[in-house]
Amino acid sequence: MSIRAHKRSLTLAITAALVAPFAFLATVTADTITAAPAAAHGSVTDPPTRNYGCLERWGSDHLNPEMATIDPMCWGAWRHDPNAMWNWNGLYRENVGGNHEAVIPNGQLCSGGRTQSPRYDYMDTPGEWVAKDVPQQFHLTLTDQARHGADYLRIYVSEPGFDPTTEALGWDDVQLVKETGRYPSQGTYETDVDLSGRSGRAVLYTIWQASHLDQPYYLCSDINIGGGAAAAEAGPESVVTTKVATTAAAGCRLGQFAA
Numbered sequence: 001m002s003i004r005a006h007k008r009s010l011t012l013a014i015t016a017a018l019v020a021p022f023a024f025l026a027t028v029t030a031d032t033i034t035a036a037p038a039a040a041h042g043s044v045t046d047p048p049t050r051n052y053g054c055l056e057r058w059g060s061d062h063l064n065p066e067m068a069t070i071d072p073m074c075w076g077a078w079r080h081d082p083n084a085m086w087n088w089n090g091l092y093r094e095n096v097g098g099n100h101e102a103v104i105p106n107g108q109l110c111s112g113g114r115t116q117s118p119r120y121d122y123m124d125t126p127g128e129w130v131a132k133d134v135p136q137q138f139h140l141t142l143t144d145q146a147r148h149g150a151d152y153l154r155i156y157v158s159e160p161g162f163d164p165t166t167e168a169l170g171w172d173d174v175q176l177v178k179e180t181g182r183y184p185s186q187g188t189y190e191t192d193v194d195l196s197g198r199s200g201r202a203v204l205y206t207i208w209q210a211s212h213l214d215q216p217y218y219l220c221s222d223i224n225i226g227g228g229a230a231a232a233e234a235g236p237e238s239v240v241t242t243k244v245a246t247t248a249a250a251g252c253r254l255g256q257f258a259a
């Protein structure tokens, strides 16, 4: 319990660190980007979604040409639309009525059926997305800056053999792992994920059905199950805090990129 409580307080600290720089960005760049995320919504931050991971790793350095070779999918994502990263928390649809499989076409699961197209379209692109090493049993954290509450988190994993480097995710490619109960309005929704028997690269797909409106979020996180030994518990939170804190300082460069 003490470990959990400690993680929770860390998470709150991260949330505070997230809100402050993005509010700053919104002010500085209102003329050059089309939308300001401020503290509007949320996403799975651990293991990070594709666009949140690209923000986490490159938000303070997104013009660095080395990204093209070190992290090519993020390079493509930033070039496609930087707002997919600045608005890491806005990948949702509305009024789906729970009919996720009818509304989201195969091959478009990671963009929520190309919601707000073209902003998040690149999230469907197959390729060498950086995958986070996780043990077979791990903890998922969804950060909700707007404290919408959750009717449920529905969590899927890609089937064994699915290759995200060559295929876009479809409904036939995923299997349901768990569906949680309701969460009251709070800053994070956390749950344990058990992928016993699995190993290697996979896509974790989370549907967050927010409670304030019919507003489901569609969230792809790349994972490497059983990879990197103890890496998953080594304290990724502190890395997030450091990198996101530096994002504020880089805000003045956004205009150069968003032409």
Ligand SMILES: [Cu+2]
Residues within 6 Å of the ligand: 040, 041, 042, 146, 148, 215
């Ligand atoms: Cu929202």
